[in-house]
Amino acid sequence: MVLALPTGAGKTVIFAELIRRARHDVLVLAHRNELLEQALEKIKFALARSGQSSRVVSIERGSQRAPKDASVLVASLRSLHEARIGGALAGRDIRLVVYDECHHAVAQDNRRVLERMGVFERDWPGTLVGVTATTRRADGRGLDEVFEKIVYTRTLQEMIAEGYLRPLRGIRVATRLDLSGVSLTCDSSVGGMEDFDSEALSARVDVADRNMLVARSIQELGRDRRTIVFCVTVLHAENLSRTLNEIGVPSGIVCGDMPADARRQTLAAYRSGRLRVLTNVGVLTEGFDDPGVSVVAMARPTRSASFYLQCIGRGMRLDASAKDCLVIDFVDLSKLEVADMASLFSMPCLGPDVAEEAAPAAGQIPLLPADQTREEAPLTLSEIKARLASFDPLTMQLRAETQAISIYAWLSLGQRGLRLYFMAHGTGLAHFELRPRGGRGRGFAVFHGDAFVVNSSSLQDAVAAVDHEIPNYGDPASALPSAAWRQAPVPAALRDAVAQLRPPRLARNVGEAIEHLALLL
Secondary structure, rough: OEOOOOOOOOHHHHHHHHHOOOOOEEEEEOOOHHHHHHHHHHHHHHHHOOOOOOOEEEEEOEEEEOOOEEEEEEEEEEOEEEEEEEEHOOOEEEEEEEEOOOOOOOHHHHHHHHHOOOOOOOOOEEEEEEEHHHHHHHHHOHHHHHHOOOHHHHHHOHHHOOOOOOOEEEEEEEEOOOOOOEEEEEEHOOOOOOOOOOHHHHHHOOOOHHHHHHHHHHHHOOOOOOEEEEEHHHHHHHHHHHHHHHHHOEEEEEOOOOOHHHHHHHHHHHHHOOOOOOEOOOOOOOOOOOOOOOEEEOOOOOHHHHHHHHHHHHHHHOOOEEEOEEEOOOHHHHHHHHHHHHHOOOOOOOOOOOOOOOOOOOOOOOOHHHOOOOOHHHHHHHHHOOOEEEOOOOOOOOOOOOOOOOOOOOOEEHHHHHHEEEEEEEEEEEEEEEEEEOOOOOOOEEEEEEEEEEEEEHHHHHHHHHHHHHHHEEOHHHOOOHHHHHHHHOOOHHHHHHHHOOOOOOOOHHHHHHHHHHHHH
């Protein structure tokens, strides 16, 4: 069976609960050390909470051998080679196998472990449970080579709407970089699909001017928020980290070749706040669990939508440090298949028979020829703003949610559009709402409360129209993010309404309480 949930939705917590209920020995399979450590921690917590602390949970990897009395074995797939697997499983009655990040399971070396255990035999008495955020492999191979059924799934949109993940806010920065002619190759880091060749791509994007654009954008747009940057190669990550440090943004780097202790120290410095930014190459896409991350900078162009979503998922876990996940996209991914990302979450699948990718949306920012890539450095904030376009990272549809377009406190309702609260003349709190009119390119309908006002051909035009009309309906100052009513204490009735939401929300003021309720209407 497969459990399909987006990054940050709690897959490890869920399979830890399955293990707590298991009556026989359990094997957990994972690829990365971070996944092993995370699983060990969550499983021990689940067992301790239910009075089962006596059950032994241990890791099997490298030189580390699990004791014979371990009833829950958390094992590295790489360590379970033919000469070792028999000894590791000897004497254990394993009836539950949990495969973390199971989209890797179809690879022959990974299937070998499952075959050696006999999970594909008709008389095997156990259950195989795979968990993943990505049921579609980019190389076209289906997970039905290993698994039979997706038994539970929630889309990214559903998890955001129900308050289990941070909402996404995207800003696209036009790099004016021409990627035409960059060679393609089969890349294992993005599921084995044909993607840009890393070395050729690095030679194109790892240049001083682009690195300064990325660094200054992170500095100005991310401010004091903790940021992860996804890079092409180790050299690209090193150069970008150095550029960030040169302009006063404390930055470090993590990569697969780092010694474990060095990586642990760097991550500890990042979590403690001594580093504000981490640049990385393929390390933090899986198994990295840090709710304090709220900005993801995509400095690596990719053709893989699933890889892209794994990356931005690193900033979507709930935490009091930020209300949303800011995605800064430097690579104009809208020209590639990730342009219509929302379609990837409508129906998870086990096999390769999936819907054809939708065409890129109208209104995308085109890449300019290479001879127009030169920029003066360092860039000013006004120069960066001139390159900005706000977008919804799920649909890649251009959105008008930044102060570069509107000074008012527009609230994103995700796929349902936008809403703006303000104090109406003599009647108290009121709102305008912009609702999508249907398919892409059909514009938005403007509502004042529940009353239709007008249709608009684009979101930008609709926002501009409402901003212009606010004085005719109410106090313009009350529509600003700094409006006094937003900071007022939460009345008892409103606090009770927020507390009854599932999951429960915490509202520090009236503005936050109203937003919580609006998102779930």
